[in-house]
Amino acid sequence: MVKDSWNRTIEYVRVSLTEACNFCCPYCRPEIITAQSQTNLLSPAEWLVILEAFYKLGIKAVRLTGGEPLLYPHLEELLKGLKERQWFSDISMTTNGSLLTERAKDLHDLGLQRLNISFDAVDEETFNYRTGRVGQLGPVVDGIETAIATGFDVVKINTVLMEAMSDDVVRQLLAYIEKWPVVWRFIEYMPFQGDAFRGPTFEEWKAQLERLTGGVLVPESKVKGFGPAMYYTLPNGRSIGFIFPMSHTYCDSCNRVRLTSDGKLRLCLLRDDEADLVGLVRAGATADDIALHIADILQLRHEKHDGMDMETPKRAMWRIGG
Ligand code: SAM
Ligand code: SF4
Numbered sequence: 001m002v003k004d005s006w007n008r009t010i011e012y013v014r015v016s017l018t019e020a021c022n023f024c025c026p027y028c029r030p031e032i033i034t035a036q037s038q039t040n041l042l043s044p045a046e047w048l049v050i051l052e053a054f055y056k057l058g059i060k061a062v063r064l065t066g067g068e069p070l071l072y073p074h075l076e077e078l079l080k081g082l083k084e085r086q087w088f089s090d091i092s093m094t095t096n097g098s099l100l101t102e103r104a105k106d107l108h109d110l111g112l113q114r115l116n117i118s119f120d121a122v123d124e125e126t127f128n129y130r131t132g133r134v135g136q137l138g139p140v141v142d143g144i145e146t147a148i149a150t151g152f153d154v155v156k157i158n159t160v161l162m163e164a165m166s167d168d169v170v171r172q173l174l175a176y177i178e179k180w181p182v183v184w185r186f187i188e189y190m191p192f193q194g195d196a197f198r199g200p201t202f203e204e205w206k207a208q209l210e211r212l213t214g215g216v217l218v219p220e221s222k223v224k225g226f227g228p229a230m231y232y233t234l235p236n237g238r239s240i241g242f243i244f245p246m247s248h249t250y251c252d253s254c255n256r257v258r259l260t261s262d263g264k265l266r267l268c269l270l271r272d273d274e275a276d277l278v279g280l281v282r283a284g285a286t287a288d289d290i291a292l293h294i295a296d297i298l299q300l301r302h303e304k305h306d307g308m309d310m311e312t313p314k315r316a317m318w319r320i321g322g
Contacts, residue, residue: 001058002294004301012061012256013054015047016321017072019261023096024132025120027162027189029318040262042278044078048085050259050277052287053294055087063092063116065321067261070099076110083111092116094158094321098136100143104150115147116156122172130162148181156183156241163189164200170212177238185229185241190270191312202244209234228253245269251304258321265297270305272314 001009019038021029042050051062062082069075082091092114093107100117119140120130127137147155157180165173177184186205200208210216215235228250229241258266263278275297280290313320 002298005299006252006301006303008252008254008301010057010255010257010298011059012063013051013059013259014063014065014256014321015051015259016065016067016261016319017041017047017069017075017078018067019319020071021066021068021096021318022071022098022133023068023136025118025130025160026132027160027317029132029316038261041072042261042263044074044081046263046278046281047078048081049281049285049287050263050290051082051087052085053277053290055085056287056291057295060088061090061092062088063094064112065094067318067321068096068099069093070095070103072261076106079107079110079112090114094118095143096131097140097143097147098131099139101139101146104143104146104152108150108152113152114154114156115152116158117144117147118160119144119157120159120162122169122176126169144180144182154183155181156185158185158187160187160189161200161205164204165208167208167212170208174209174212174234177234177240178236183239183241185243188244188246190246190317201247202242205242206232209240249304254301257298257301260315260320265294266315266320267297267301268305269320270313271302273300273302 001011003009018041023029054062064075066072072078079091082088091112093112094116095118097117097119117140121127121137124137127140128134144155144157159173188202189199206217213235217232217234220231220233220239228245229243231239231241233239254268258269259277260266260274263276263281264274265277267273277290277294280293285293
């Protein structure tokens with residue numbers, strides 16, 4: 001197990017495989033980069049050297065993300081390599097779900113255990129706005145329902161709270177929460193575009209849910225997965241999670257680092273501190289060499305991010321991996 005200089009054990013690495021995405025969510029990726037336009041992707045062999053270094057440091061869990069990870073051209077080859085090596089006890093992916101229906105079974109067969117799927121709106125018009133695309137609600141709903149039927153250990157839904165929702169929309173959302181056997185989490189909007197925080201706040205959102213469900217949300221003590229979500233039980237018995245990185249800092253228990261699709265180790269989502277790793281791989285460094293280097297770099301992690309006072313990170317969300 002490797003620790004940083006604030007005595008936090010690092011146990012989880014998030015790997016952004018590509019900057020490419022087929023959506024343009026307004027809070028994440030206003031510009032367009034096509035699947036063909038990123039020229040500095042890592043090969044599966046390069047990722048495996050870097051991930052072996054993390055394995056040697058005692059990391060147990062890997063999450064694949066992006067951009068849209070299903071657009072990484074060698075995804076299946078990478079998963080096959082990870083399955084053969086059995087380095088990690090937990091392999092998961094965050095996806096927008098639009099390309100999942102055809103591939104869910106193969107990904108599951110290749111050892112992908114858990115899926116997080118982004119799902120920000122329940123009506124076609126809002127979904128179009130929130131994805132920057134027309135007509136994707138149906139494919140994403142299909143993707144989610146296929147993932148549920150495929151038998152992944154856990155399917156989670158992520159909903160970013162970019163603005164307050166009407167009571168009517170929240171009622172529709174609650175119907176989906178009741179229908180789908182998933183773990184549903186609400187994520188506070190992080191102002192990556194240099195704009196102001198827009199809410200709703202945790203307290204506002206919780207109050208609206210309590211008003212519309214006619215009961216209180218009961219805090220749960222059980223931890224689910226490796227993330228910072230706080231879970232509550234709705235009056236109907238379903239569990240929902242809240243991730244509020246801006247107003248409730250989780251920095252003191254931050255157990256993760258990130259790898260960007262151009263092969264950099266990023267020490268904090270909301271800070272631009274990065275170190276090149278793929279350059280070492282290309283210069284012939286072994287996994288052991290890289291593990292030593294990573295252990296040193298981790299000591300440079302800051303104690304916390306600057307929350308609402310943060311400077312806009314230079315890398316946008318789609319280039320970091322969420
Ligand atoms: N394309 C995949 C997806 O959308 O799930 C994976 C990458 S995406 C960058 C990872 C996560 O970051 C998604 O759940 C997305 O909703 C979230 N995200 C992106 N920009 C955000 C922002 N400004 N504030 C909060 N969450 C954000
Ligand atoms: Fe693409 Fe995911 Fe960002 Fe949306 S949140 S633009 S789907 S990377």
